[in-house]
Amino acid sequence: MPLLKCDIIEGRTDEEISSLLDATHEVVLKAFRVPEGDRYQIVNEHRPSRTRIEDTGLGIPRTGKNVILQVISRPRSIDDKQTFHRLLCEALSDKCDISASDVMVTFVENTDPIGHSETVRPSS
Amino acid sequence: MPLLKCDIIEGRTDEEISSLLDATHEVVLKAFRVPEGDRYQIVNEHRPSRTRIEDTGLGIPRTGKNVILQVISRPRSIDDKQTFHRLLCEALSDKCDISASDVMVTFVENTDPIGHSETVRPSS
Amino acid sequence: MPLLKCDIIEGRTDEEISSLLDATHEVVLKAFRVPEGDRYQIVNEHRPSRTRIEDTGLGIPRTGKNVILQVISRPRSIDDKQTFHRLLCEALSDKCDISASDVMVTFVENTDPIGHSETVRPSS
Numbered sequence: 464m465p466l467l468k469c470d471i472i473e474g475r476t477d478e479e480i481s482s483l484l485d486a487t488h489e490v491v492l493k494a495f496r497v498p499e500g501d502r503y504q505i506v507n508e509h510r511p512s513r514t515r516i517e518d519t520g521l522g523i524p525r526t527g528k529n530v531i532l533q534v535i536s537r538p539r540s541i542d543d544k545q546t547f548h549r550l551l552c553e554a555l556s557d558k559c560d561i562s563a564s565d566v567m568v569t570f571v572e573n574t575d576p577i578g579h580s581e582t583v584r585p586s587s
Numbered sequence: 588m589p590l591l592k593c594d595i596i597e598g599r600t601d602e603e604i605s606s607l608l609d610a611t612h613e614v615v616l617k618a619f620r621v622p623e624g625d626r627y628q629i630v631n632e633h634r635p636s637r638t639r640i641e642d643t644g645l646g647i648p649r650t651g652k653n654v655i656l657q658v659i660s661r662p663r664s665i666d667d668k669q670t671f672h673r674l675l676c677e678a679l680s681d682k683c684d685i686s687a688s689d690v691m692v693t694f695v696e697n698t699d700p701i702g703h704s705e706t707v708r709p710s711s
Numbered sequence: 712m713p714l715l716k717c718d719i720i721e722g723r724t725d726e727e728i729s730s731l732l733d734a735t736h737e738v739v740l741k742a743f744r745v746p747e748g749d750r751y752q753i754v755n756e757h758r759p760s761r762t763r764i765e766d767t768g769l770g771i772p773r774t775g776k777n778v779i780l781q782v783i784s785r786p787r788s789i790d791d792k793q794t795f796h797r798l799l800c801e802a803l804s805d806k807c808d809i810s811a812s813d814v815m816v817t818f819v820e821n822t823d824p825i826g827h828s829e830t831v832r833p834s835s
Contacts, residue, residue, distance in 0.1 A: 464643060466655065466693050470753050477636050484639050500644035503691065505594050505655065506637040512725050513754040515732055519712060520748035531714065531753065533783070535657070535693055538822070567751065569714050569783055570822045574662070574694045588767060590779065590817050601760050608763050624768035627815065629718050629779065630761040659781070659817055698786070698818045 465491055465536035466503045466573070472527045473508040479559065480506055483530070486554040494547035495539060516567075523564045530555065531567045538572050589615055589660040590627045590697070596651045597632040603683065604630055607654065610678040618671035619663060640691075647688045654679065655691045662696050713739055713784035714751045714821070720775045721756040727807065728754055731778065734802040742795035743787060764815075771812045778803065779815045786820050 467487065475483070484504050491497060516529050534547070552563035591611060599607070608628050615621060640653050658671070676687035715735060723731070732752050739745060764777050782795070800811035 464691065464693070466657075466691075480636065488639070498644035500641040502639050502641040503655070504639040505631075505633060507631070507633075507753075507755070508637070509753060509755075512728065513756070515736070515750050515752040517748040517750040520746035531751070533714075535695060544822075567712065567714075569712070571695055571783060571819055572822050574668075574696050588815065588817070590781075590815075604760065612763070622768035624765040626763050626765040627779070628763040629755075629757060631755070631757075632761070659819060695819055698792075698820050 464501060464503055464573075465495060465497065465534055467491070467505070468533040468535070469504065469506045470514070470531040470533075471506065471508055472511055472514065472529060474527065475508075482559050483555070483561070486558045487532070487551060490547060490550045490554050494543055494550055495536070524562070526562070526565055528561050528565045529567070530561060530565060531569070533569045533571060535571045535573050539570065544570055588625060588627055588697075589619060589621065589658055591615070591629070592657040592659070593628065593630045594638070594655040594657075595630065595632055596635055596638065596653060598651065599632075606683050607679070607685070610682045611656070611675060614671060614674045614678050618667055618674055619660070648686070650686070650689055652685050652689045653691070654685060654689060655693070657693045657695060659695045659697050663694065668694055712749060712751055712821075713743060713745065713782055715739070715753070716781040716783070717752065717754045718762070718779040718781075719754065719756055720759055720762065720777060722775065723756075730807050731803070731809070734806045735780070735799065738795060738798045738802050742791055742798055743784070772810075774810070774813055776809050776813045777815070778809060778813060779817070781817045781819060783819045783821050787818065792818055 469483070469487070484506065488502050488504065492499060511527065516525050516531070518525055548568050551568065552566050555561040555566055556563060593607070593611070608630065612626050612628065616623060635651065640649050640655070642649055672692050675692065676690050679685040679690055680687060717731070717735070732754065736750050736752065740747060759775065764773050764779070766773055796816050799816065800814050803809040803814055804811060
């Protein structure tokens, strides 16, 4: 159960958000090889005044289309994470007109395999 | 200082949210054996269109009563986490009419014991 | 790319929020020695009824000016985190009239060095 928390600036339409979530989920499926239904996504929209997104001094052009994605997941290999990031940038560019330079991804490890109630059993 | 971030779909009343937070806190107390006042909870409500919650392909029935709980805490044992999850499902079912199949929990480790200002001292 | 998620109670002005974010960023620069432009901050405002912030039973006075800051970052030393916390409490007190007793900080590790698209390259 990778849980994806997606922070964006307000102003996108429902269709644009659907497209963003669908494109992102396809990348989760490819990069992490999880079941189709392993989809847990939450979007938070923010007023511009409630975010500060700069460029680490690297001259990266940021626009109001910034996507800050937090992926909370069991540990994934560096390769899988790099693949995820590369495919995500490609997909958001192709399908959502979001430039790679507007995509920021943070991976955080879920420390435990229990992700939904069915997997939890009293320890014996 | 376990910090609990609780994502739900909008539409619950203040009373329902209070009940959810109270029930959850009682479980924190039991499972993690922290002081009564060790309570740090934040609720985020979302429009349905801003979430995608599926079932990992396991046929788990999800409803609009989904609770996605992120527990940010110092490391806890597997046993404690399993106990937490079990007690939470029981409590939300008993007190809030939320089915275990609508409860998703993610544990993330806080990497440091400093949780509030009083515990921080200049290193010597 | 430290990513800072800042949860506060609603009711602050834009200027107060700007001041809070600016003061916090100066502390990030000092404590973590990152480039000036390494600034990634998101503020979430909450109705009082959507939070429960107590005091761990320590008699810490909390007010509606609570700041709950989650710092998602590559691993930092205990010293750096303590310095961050100390400087943050000083800065928020000096510049934002926020008492140290209202400041709560949680550190979570980003598991990977890829923080923005430019750093991601296909593994070879």
